[in-house]
Amino acid sequence: MVKIAIDAMGGDFGAEPIISGVVEALKQREFQAYLVGDEINLKSLIPQEYLKFITFIQSDEIFGMDESATDVLKRKDSSIYKAIELVRNGECKAVVSAGHSGASMSLATLRLGRIKGISRPAIATLMPTTQTNKKTLVLDVGANVDCKAENLFEFAIMGYAYAKEIMKINNPKIGLLSNGEEDCKGNEITKETFEMLKKLDSFIGNVEGNQIFDGSVDVIICDGFVGNILLKTGEGVASAITKIIKQNVKKSPFAILGAMLMRGVFKKLKNQIDYDEYGGAPLLGVKDCVIISHGKSSPKAIKNAIFQALKFSESKINEVILDELTKFEK
Amino acid sequence: MVKIAIDAMGGDFGAEPIISGVVEALKQREFQAYLVGDEINLKSLIPQEYLKFITFIQSDEIFGMDESATDVLKRKDSSIYKAIELVRNGECKAVVSAGHSGASMSLATLRLGRIKGISRPAIATLMPTTQTNKKTLVLDVGANVDCKAENLFEFAIMGYAYAKEIMKINNPKIGLLSNGEEDCKGNEITKETFEMLKKLDSFIGNVEGNQIFDGSVDVIICDGFVGNILLKTGEGVASAITKIIKQNVKKSPFAILGAMLMRGVFKKLKNQIDYDEYGGAPLLGVKDCVIISHGKSSPKAIKNAIFQALKFSESKINEVILDELTKFEK
Numbered sequence: 001m002v003k004i005a006i007d008a009m010g011g012d013f014g015a016e017p018i019i020s021g022v023v024e025a026l027k028q029r030e031f032q033a034y035l036v037g038d039e040i041n042l043k044s045l046i047p048q049e050y051l052k053f054i055t056f057i058q059s060d061e062i063f064g065m066d067e068s069a070t071d072v073l074k075r076k077d078s079s080i081y082k083a084i085e086l087v088r089n090g091e092c093k094a095v096v097s098a099g100h101s102g103a104s105m106s107l108a109t110l111r112l113g114r115i116k117g118i119s120r121p122a123i124a125t126l127m128p129t130t131q132t133n134k135k136t137l138v139l140d141v142g143a144n145v146d147c148k149a150e151n152l153f154e155f156a157i158m159g160y161a162y163a164k165e166i167m168k169i170n171n172p173k174i175g176l177l178s179n180g181e182e183d184c185k186g187n188e189i190t191k192e193t194f195e196m197l198k199k200l201d202s203f204i205g206n207v208e209g210n211q212i213f214d215g216s217v218d219v220i221i222c223d224g225f226v227g228n229i230l231l232k233t234g235e236g237v238a239s240a241i242t243k244i245i246k247q248n249v250k251k252s253p254f255a256i257l258g259a260m261l262m263r264g265v266f267k268k269l270k271n272q273i274d275y276d277e278y279g280g281a282p283l284l285g286v287k288d289c290v291i292i293s294h295g296k297s298s299p300k301a302i303k304n305a306i307f308q309a310l311k312f313s314e315s316k317i318n319e320v321i322l323d324e325l326t327k328f329e330k
Numbered sequence: 331m332v333k334i335a336i337d338a339m340g341g342d343f344g345a346e347p348i349i350s351g352v353v354e355a356l357k358q359r360e361f362q363a364y365l366v367g368d369e370i371n372l373k374s375l376i377p378q379e380y381l382k383f384i385t386f387i388q389s390d391e392i393f394g395m396d397e398s399a400t401d402v403l404k405r406k407d408s409s410i411y412k413a414i415e416l417v418r419n420g421e422c423k424a425v426v427s428a429g430h431s432g433a434s435m436s437l438a439t440l441r442l443g444r445i446k447g448i449s450r451p452a453i454a455t456l457m458p459t460t461q462t463n464k465k466t467l468v469l470d471v472g473a474n475v476d477c478k479a480e481n482l483f484e485f486a487i488m489g490y491a492y493a494k495e496i497m498k499i500n501n502p503k504i505g506l507l508s509n510g511e512e513d514c515k516g517n518e519i520t521k522e523t524f525e526m527l528k529k530l531d532s533f534i535g536n537v538e539g540n541q542i543f544d545g546s547v548d549v550i551i552c553d554g555f556v557g558n559i560l561l562k563t564g565e566g567v568a569s570a571i572t573k574i575i576k577q578n579v580k581k582s583p584f585a586i587l588g589a590m591l592m593r594g595v596f597k598k599l600k601n602q603i604d605y606d607e608y609g610g611a612p613l614l615g616v617k618d619c620v621i622i623s624h625g626k627s628s629p630k631a632i633k634n635a636i637f638q639a640l641k642f643s644e645s646k647i648n649e650v651i652l653d654e655l656t657k658f659e660k
Contacts, residue, residue: 130573145509145517179475179558187475187555209559210566225517226556228509229539230563236540237567243460244602248595258591265578265585272574 001032002093003055004309005086006302008037009062009079010099012295018098019045021279021302026050028303031310034092036079057082062099065295069102073110080104084111087288094289094309096280098297105143108283108290115318117325120144120151121285122224123292124162125231128273129215136212137162138177138220141227141281149192152176152221157328158284159219160202161320166282166311169218174200175207177222177230182206189223197221199328238273279304282312285321289313331362332423333385334639335416336632338367339392339409340429342625348428349375351609351632356380358633361640364422366409387412392429395625399432403440410434414441417618424619424639426610428627435473438613438620445648447655450474450481451615452554453622454492455561458603459545466542467492468507468550471557471611479522482506482551487658488614489549490532491650496612496641499548504530505537507552507560512536519553527551529658568603609634612642615651619643 006022008015015037022033023046032053035042039056046054063071063078075081080099084107086092097104101123109121122140129136139155140147147155156174163172176194178186185206186194197203207217209230222230249255259266271277279301280293289312293305336352338345345367352363353376362383365372369386376384393401393408405411410429414437416422427434431453439451452470459466469485470477486504493502506524508516515536516524527533537547539560552560579585589596601607609631610623619642623635 128570130570130577142509177559179472179555187553190555209562209564210569212563213566213570222559223517225509225520226559229507229552229556230559232539233542233560233563234539234567236543237564238571239540240458240460240543241568241571241599241603244599245595247460248598249592252594254591255595258588258593258595261584261588262579262592264582265575265588268578269571269574273571 001030002310002313003032003034003091004306005034005036005083005092005095006306007079007083007095007097007099008035008042009059010097010295011293011297012065015042016045017297017299018302020299021297022306023047023050024299024303025306026053029307029310031306034083034086036083036086057086063103065100067100067103069100069106072100072103072106081107084108084290087290088112093313094291096291096293096302096305096309098293098295098302101142101292104290104292105283108286112290113287115285115287115321117322117329118154118158118285120147120154121283122155122158123281124159124284125281126278127212127234129213131215132272134215135167136215136217136220137167138212138222138227138230139284140222140224141231142224143283144223145225147189147223149189149196152189152193152223153196154285155221156197156200156203156219157324158321159221160200161317161324162282162284163218165315165317165320167218172202172218173204174202174219174221175204175211175217177209177220177226178206179208180206181208193221276301277304278308280308282308287318331360332640332643333362333364333421334636335364335366335413335422335425336636337409337413337425337427337429338365338372339389340427340625341623341627342395342428345372346375347627347629348632350629351627352636353377353380354629354633355636356383359637359640361636364413364416366413366416387416393433395430397430397433399430399436402430402433402436411437414438414620417620418442423643424621426621426623426632426635426639428623428625428632431472431622434620434622435613438616442620443617445615445617445651447652447659448484448488448615450477450484451613452485452488453611454489454614455611456608457542457564459543461545462602464545465497466545466547466550467497468542468552468557468560469614470552470554471561472554473613474553475555477519477553479519479526482519482523482553483526484615485551486527486530486533486549487654488651489551490530491647491654492612492614493548495645495647495650497548502532502548503534504532504549504551505534505541505547507539507550507556508536509538510536511538523551606631607634608638610638612638617648
């Protein structure tokens with residue numbers, strides 16, 4: 001049975017939603033959950049019949065969201081540190097954490113180590129598209145705010161491997177996010193990256209922001225500064241539209257009735273664009289599997305983050321990254 | 331009567347939507363429209379009673395969307411060149427063009443000239459928010475893909491002046507777009523910009539992508555690369571949501587009825603987030619008023635672009651920019 005380490009304490013809402021997520025995941029699939037946190041407290045949240053799938057690793061310390069990421073290296077008793085160590089020492093195949101994402105990245109990079117040839121790991125996230133069951137992988141979405149062309153090239157290799165091994169796309173199409181589709185568009189760094197990416201058969205050229213959502217490309221490359229802004233902008237537009245609709249529905253009895261009749265449609269929309277459907281973002285480029293979840297993750301998000309961890313650890317993604325890098329070694 | 335130069339040929343759909351927009355504008359406000367294009371062709375599109383508000387400036391050449399922006403300087407007979415010259419020689423107070431935006435910028439910068447102290451003009455655009463009648467000004471959205479901190483600082487000054495003089499906000503709040511709200515967030519350039527912006531009373535710190543749409547800030551500063559990506563991402567999300575709703579409504583008679591009952595709500599949503607409500611983006615930092623419209627502008631968009639040009643040319647925005655710059659001269 002695959003063993004997954006779970007930082008049970010790191011999230012914004014404490015252990016409850018995380019443990020509910022673990023139980024939800026266990027209802028659908030067997031795996032061994034290594035829960036890092038306060039055993040007595042955690043045990044009380046788990047139904048008897050699932051205890052056989054649980055191993056408790058005692059930790060009383062939480063690494064706070066307001067702490068500086070690099071300080072985590074000194075906090076060896078914190079739940080996130082202990083969870084990462086379970087992977088480092090080979091006890092677990094993967095780790096899921098909804099705690100301080102900077103801390104998870106620091107620990108992953110420094111304690112688990114980078115894949116040979118990758119200078120900067122990146123956080124990848126799946127974005128919804130208008131095509132059912134088709135997602136776009138975007139990376140980096142926050143790990144690296146200042147990138148060189150070489151970093152973006154590595155992100156493309158990692159995105160390619162993820163699309164092939166995890167999304168099961170045979171010939172993934174990779175696009176470079178830019179301010180226009182034409183080859184001449186871009187800033188200094190992306191223009192340099194464009195020249196490097198030409199070496200990849202899977203590279204289709206520059207893509208624009210709207211192509212994230214139309215399913216025309218499988219993997220989109222950008223730096224972590226732009227990636228963070230596009231995530232937040234996308235969330236902002238979606239929540240603004242929802243809010244404006246709700247504000248106006250309230251004003252008319254006809255519209256209230258209409259909204260009731262459209263409930264199924266809105267539910268499908270919500271499911272299709274829902275972050276909880278993915279639940280977490282893999283950190284690509286480190287030697288093992290680290291899934292970073294949002295601090296405010298719901299049980300559903302945690303459940304899906306665990307499924308991502310299982311899929312990742314059963315895949316050959318890191319071998320593919322290494323193979324591809326070897327092809328382009330200078 | 332204020333005289334506005336209009337490039338009647340530059341748009342993607344030819345003269346028709348542009349002339350319809352001019353006529354729509356004239357129905358609501360008196361001004362003198364200097365239409366640059368083929369007189370015989372244009373005249374046939376204008377109802378007799380409005381001809382007294384029109385001056386025709388003959389031009390048979392269109393500067394194509396696929397041409398390189400800098401080539402426009404040699405194309406003295408093109409409609410965009412002649413429209414800009416009408417402002418340069420003082421005949422008109424402002425120019426509206428739905429033509430090649432790069433060409434409009436080149437001409438504006440080189441033929442009209444930059445405001446003293448501004449090294450790079452920027453394109454500013456109004457973005458919708460969830461608060462009725464409240465917009466957020468975002469700049470730059472495409473003129474400058476590679477920016478230094480000094481450029482972003484100048485954008486803040488220009489945005490401040492626009493918010494004060496055109497949006498009529500007494501104490502505009504300026505935010506710097508970043509990958510997190512905390513002071514420590516940002517890439518190298520925005521961190522340097524942050525330090526410079528501290529000098530401004532109106533600066534509220536870093537803002538995130540979702541704050542574009544919640545009305546919490548009046549002006550948001552970013553470089554043109556990020557600005558373009560956030561515009562396209564925003565459009566992409568809005569159109570994806572619309573598409574997913576439509577796809578699912580079709581599948582159920584109840585939902586079809588529901589959508590009919592909600593028609594008023596969807597119309598209000600469309601109006602609130604509609605680009606055509608603004609119609610064009612001012613190029614800030616040049617000595618005169620240049621409004622850049624989308625190549626695919628509807629008559630409504632052109633009408634509102636003209637209203638923007640009228641508002642701009644009746645304001646003291648460029649004096650305010652100069653005054654503010656003087657305060658912070660080294």
